[in-house]
Amino acid sequence: MASARSATNERSGLEAASLVPVVLAIGVFGVIYGAAASGVIGPMPAIVSSLIVFSGAAQFSLVGLLASGASGLAVLAVVAILALRHLPLGALLRPRLEGGLAARMGRAWFLIDETAGLAIASGGSASSTLLVAGVFSYLAWVVGTVLGVMGADLGNLESLAEVVFPVLFVALAALTARSRPDIVRAFAAGAASLVLLAFWPDAGALGCMAVAAAVCLPGRPG
Amino acid sequence: MSIWLLLALAAVITYTSRAATTAVLPAPEGRLGVIIERLPAPLFSALAAVALTDSAAGVTDWPVLAAVLGALVATRTRSMFLILAAGLASYALAGWLTGF
Numbered sequence: 120m121a122s123a124r125s126a127t128n129e130r131s132g133l134e135a136a137s138l139v140p141v142v143l144a145i146g147v148f149g150v151i152y153g154a155a156a157s158g159v160i161g162p163m164p165a166i167v168s169s170l171i172v173f174s175g176a177a178q179f180s181l182v183g184l185l186a187s188g189a190s191g192l193a194v195l196a197v198v199a200i201l202a203l204r205h206l207p208l209g210a211l212l213r214p215r216l217e218g219g220l221a222a223r224m225g226r227a228w229f230l231i232d233e234t235a236g237l238a239i240a241s242g243g244s245a246s247s248t249l250l251v252a253g254v255f256s257y258l259a260w261v262v263g264t265v266l267g268v269m270g271a272d273l274g275n276l277e278s279l280a281e282v283v284f285p286v287l288f289v290a291l292a293a294l295t296a297r298s299r300p301d302i303v304r305a306f307a308a309g310a311a312s313l314v315l316l317a318f319w320p321d322a323g324a325l326g327c328m329a330v331a332a333a334v335c336l337p338g339r340p341g
Numbered sequence: 342m343s344i345w346l347l348l349a350l351a352a353v354i355t356y357t358s359r360a361a362t363t364a365v366l367p368a369p370e371g372r373l374g375v376i377i378e379r380l381p382a383p384l385f386s387a388l389a390a391v392a393l394t395d396s397a398a399g400v401t402d403w404p405v406l407a408a409v410l411g412a413l414v415a416t417r418t419r420s421m422f423l424i425l426a427a428g429l430a431s432y433a434l435a436g437w438l439t440g441f
Contacts (some may be wrong), residue, residue: 291385316394
């Protein structure tokens, strides 16, 4: 019993340690976003955008499009397209989340690629993992944005932060692959996504999610 | 459109997309349920490809490639911590070796 509890504690400790590089990387990108956004939409809107949107893809796109002179409607159309990526992630999380509608609505706020992945791969409660990872990620994103607006200097941290996300997603793919067909589909989706992005770089995450869904169609092995 | 209205609408769109399937819509069943059940590993694998090509030098960034390979090797441990550690260590080693 004691050794089982010890193993559980050790596992929890390692899961918590895994969160550190992810949260730091999100904070670094928050700094980059804050620095870029304050010059385009102003310091206060940059900070408020991180407080109320909490989506790097949407916010970077919003600022980039506004900087290139796009209309508000065009910006919202792109934000809506990018938001579609949350639908499969939410559907994956739904059966794993405990609690009623209000609890799920609250936790939905923290749904980003990284937190959803950590929650799905978690050996414990997906609800708790989503909440803890989400709160720390949200704080890192907002604090990073504030520091960026204030002109923080990152040094070489940007390149280090860039490597965290591909490694994290490799880890999440490995931990959620529970059978040989899962592994085959994961390699197929990764390879097909690289080919798609090589020929159509604008396909982005949404295009690659469609590829992942395609390799999971019923009728295929597994 | 003012920047404040634009940000508010972007926030509403983003949160609605998060809450729709997480909290409001019924859990998927039938063919869609099968796809959702199979989706996690391929989905994260696809997102790894996106993150890899999003890095500054893309797939020609040797230290980032080394990090992914190091992480792939460590997947046999099935430990999130060890996979992340192996990826970051491989990145540091490749950076040192290539002088990045």
